[in-house]
């Protein structure tokens with residue numbers, strides 16, 4: 001198989017995050033399929049809030065590092081909590097910083113995202129599992145010219161869906177390998 005590199009990131013920094021646990025399972029499945037996966041935590045990238053003023057006063061080193069990571073991967077596995085019907089502010093802020101042109105690519109938009117593939121997922125203690133936030137995430141990534149695969153996974157009642165870190169058997173556990181397989185199938189478009 002062509003060498004495929006996926007970046008896995010969750011939009012929650014909460015200790016014990018359901019989304020992080022879901023993402024960890026997706027990353028394991030991708031590795032089992034022979035793909036190289038880099039797992040990062042947004043808490044390791046303490047980004048300032050994106051504003052044009054913050055950007056104008058110097059592109060933060062930590063944003064450059066995060067952008068470089070996105071740039072050197074062929075696709076993304078992203079788990080986002082749903083906050084008030086949308087993605088978490090932490091995830092949106094990270095995507096906003098990474099979307100910005102830097103240095104010689106001034107004027108070239110979305111270089112770290114363009115032509116890439118993403119698989120998206122969400123977990124929530126609520127009955128809808130974060131599906132409204134995923135609609136927004138799909139739209140955001142599409143705007144960045146990343147192809148978001150049709151398959152997606154939501155974990156409703158997430159407080160009862162895990163035994164420790166293990167995603168219990170049920171529809172999310174059954175659909176997750178389908179999502180991961182689809183991302184791996186399509187990721188070579190950018191490799």
Ligand SMILES: Cc1cc2nc3c(=O)[nH]c(=O)nc-3n(C[C@H](O)[C@H](O)[C@H](O)COP(=O)(O)O)c2cc1C
Nearest residue numbers: 012014017018019081082083084085124125126130
């Ligand atoms: C500000 C805020 C807004 C929230 N809005 C929603 C929501 O719209 N839908 C939902 O299902 N859960 C919502 N929740 C509950 C989250 O789904 C829950 O906190 C979940 O555990 C977050 O994911 P995590 O476990 O990965 O941190 C919200 C939580 C917070 C703090």
